[in-house]
Amino acid sequence: MASGPDLSIELLGQRLQNPVIEAAGTFGEEYSELIDFRKLGALVPKTISLEPHCGSPPPRLVETPAGLLNFVGGDNPGVKKFIEEHLPRWRRYGIPIIVGLRGHRGPDEYVRIASCFKRGMGVMALELNFKFMSDCSSISDTVSRCTQATDLPIIAKLRPAGVIMTEMALAAESGGAAAISLVNTIPAMVIDVERQVPELPLGAGLSGPAIRPIALKMVWDVYEAVKVPVIGMGGVADWRSALEYILAGASAVAVGTAMFSNPYAAIETIDGIRDYMVRHGVMRVTDLVGLAHRNLRAQSALKGGA
Amino acid sequence: MRGVFATILQNRAVAEDILKMVLRGKDGAGLAGARPGQFLMVRCSDTSDPLLRRPMSLYDVSGDTFSIVYRVVGAGTRLMAKMPEGGEVHVIAPLGNGFNLPPQSGRVALVGRGVGAAPLVFLAKTAIAQGKRVFGFISATSRESLVGVEDLSKMGVELQTGVDTDGSSTELLDLIRERHSAEPFDYVATCGSRRMLRLVQDLRTATGVPGEVLLETRMACGIGVCKGCVVMTADGTYKKVCTDGPVFPVELIAG
Numbered sequence: 090m091a092s093g094p095d096l097s098i099e100l101l102g103q104r105l106q107n108p109v110i111e112a113a114g115t116f117g118e119e120y121s122e123l124i125d126f127r128k129l130g131a132l133v134p135k136t137i138s139l140e141p142h143c144g145s146p147p148p149r150l151v152e153t154p155a156g157l158l159n160f161v162g163g164d165n166p167g168v169k170k171f172i173e174e175h176l177p178r179w180r181r182y183g184i185p186i187i188v189g190l191r192g193h194r195g196p197d198e199y200v201r202i203a204s205c206f207k208r209g210m211g212v213m214a215l216e217l218n219f220k221f222m223s224d225c226s227s228i229s230d231t232v233s234r235c236t237q238a239t240d241l242p243i244i245a246k247l248r249p250a251g252v253i254m255t256e257m258a259l260a261a262e263s264g265g266a267a268a269i270s271l272v273n274t275i276p277a278m279v280i281d282v283e284r285q286v287p288e289l290p291l292g293a294g295l296s297g298p299a300i301r302p303i304a305l306k307m308v309w310d311v312y313e314a315v316k317v318p319v320i321g322m323g324g325v326a327d328w329r330s331a332l333e334y335i336l337a338g339a340s341a342v343a344v345g346t347a348m349f350s351n352p353y354a355a356i357e358t359i360d361g362i363r364d365y366m367v368r369h370g371v372m373r374v375t376d377l378v379g380l381a382h383r384n385l386r387a388q389s390a391l392k393g394g395a
Numbered sequence: 396m397r398g399v400f401a402t403i404l405q406n407r408a409v410a411e412d413i414l415k416m417v418l419r420g421k422d423g424a425g426l427a428g429a430r431p432g433q434f435l436m437v438r439c440s441d442t443s444d445p446l447l448r449r450p451m452s453l454y455d456v457s458g459d460t461f462s463i464v465y466r467v468v469g470a471g472t473r474l475m476a477k478m479p480e481g482g483e484v485h486v487i488a489p490l491g492n493g494f495n496l497p498p499q500s501g502r503v504a505l506v507g508r509g510v511g512a513a514p515l516v517f518l519a520k521t522a523i524a525q526g527k528r529v530f531g532f533i534s535a536t537s538r539e540s541l542v543g544v545e546d547l548s549k550m551g552v553e554l555q556t557g558v559d560t561d562g563s564s565t566e567l568l569d570l571i572r573e574r575h576s577a578e579p580f581d582y583v584a585t586c587g588s589r590r591m592l593r594l595v596q597d598l599r600t601a602t603g604v605p606g607e608v609l610l611e612t613r614m615a616c617g618i619g620v621c622k623g624c625v626v627m628t629a630d631g632t633y634k635k636v637c638t639d640g641p642v643f644p645v646e647l648i649a650g
Binding site: 114115116117119120122123143144146147148149150151152153154155156157159161164297298299326346348349350351352353 | 396397398438443444445446447448487612613614615616617618619620621622623624625626627632633638
């Protein structure tokens with residue numbers, strides 16, 4: 090293999106040098122002192138809202154078994170400051186940027202933020218963070234209105250919350266989403282048994298390896314249901330977990346919570362995928378996307394079950 | 396800041412459930428330039444559980460070694476207590492801001508409780524090296540858990556200690572007030588007790604003496620990204636303990 094395995098992908102019309110993205114809310118310029126950003130597939134800054142938000146009162150975090158429960162509460166500088174001050178700094182790395190946005194006050198806010206972005210600003214796509222929106226018609230409607238508010242492709246980022254994930258994904262796709270990313274944090278809870286109350290507000294969400302098998306199954310199901318690319322995340326911590334998602338159908342994966350304890354997680358994941366491809370004689374990482382589905386079907390066919 | 400693999404030179408109990416760990420960076424660089432008040436994020440597990448690193452204030456930095464003093468309170472610190480001497484641990488360091496000893500200050504008071512006294516030991520060493528007169532007021536729930544008192548004495552800190560099980564430290568706090576009345580301190584640093592913080596705030600309000608508090612809180616990333624470690628400050632904004640702190644002027648923090 091003279092030139093080595095090809096980890097590059099084409100996502101939403103943009104070439105990424107590899108399928109590893111770092112996840113919204115878990116990444117910041119501070120990591121540039123520890124790792125080389127120019128090795129990443131894409132960058133996702135902290136999700137922004139229309140106005141600045143100071144976030145929730147502390148405590149905002151609780152560690153759980155192999156997980157992290159958080160209610161940071163949307164602490165962000167707001168779209169104006171982001172575009173004026175933060176975006177230029179992110180662009181310096183020369184790596185594709187996906188901007189995550191969330192309308193705290195509802196669908197109109199998503200549309201207003203989306204209308205602030207267009208091609209030529211150095212952003213490859215907008216990711217609508219549907220953290221507190223889970224009804225299908227709102228999702229579909231919001232995606233549709235956002236596609237009209239900007240010429241950038243729209244990614245719908247979904248959160249498991251009551252409604253079946255595939256239904257939300259189909260709704261987002263029918264609204265015009267160019268890709269689906271999942272999962273956002275899973276609604277969860279820790280109770281302080283001495284004070285006899287929940288430790289964090291009821292909207293808190295769980296991330297980290299604890300949610301991986303749950304999120305992975307959701308990615309599997311959504312890949313079967315939609316035609317647009319799927320971006321998988323939820324406890325991606327290393328090359329093995331990244332490949333689980335890719336084999337399940339993710340065109341790209343995001344590393345998030347893992348970075349807190351291992352800032353090198355995304356870089357190690359990229360290197361690990363490359364080594365895996367060499368070991369398995371895989372030329373292009375795109376050949377692995379959804380491969381587990383095809384293998385499973387082949388297995389059933391052999392058993393005469395097809 | 397950087398990520399450092401460090402060799403564990405020592406990891407020994409100094410009191411019940413309190414250990415001192417001495418480390419040397421494998422790359423030989425140590426933590427030169429680290430300031431009192433700064434901290435490390437220690438990776439205590441190779442697995443995903445416990446998931447997060449643990450923040451630890453620097454107890455001392457000396458040549459190419461650095462040390463922390465920690466109490467075993469949960470899963471992460473239990474694992475740290477089992478790390479063998481000669482073994483390896485990964486830390487991200489040095490993090491946070493540090494104490495700001497005013498250059499003109501001649502009389503410095505350090506007021507701490509339990510493991511909260513640990514970062515004050517590093518501060519004491521720096522203050523003594525700057526030729527300041529340093530007074531230490533350290534309390535704990537038992538004689539044995541008076542952290543750092545031997546090291547403080549050895550370096551020439553004029554020390555008063557107090558033992559109480561309910562956190563009141565009443566006699567010690569009264570003593571600090573008396574001493575400050577008799578001959579004022581120029582700067583006070585505190586860590587480890589809300590009551591001590593309130594005293595230092597009172598002294599500042601009454602006499603204008605500048606004071607700083609080192610806060611400890613839950614952290615995930617430790618470097619300013621996750622925004623999980625914020626504290627509400629008196630100006631109505633949230634500040635990150637990991638990057639805006641962990642040291643804050645006492646008047647910024649609710650007592």
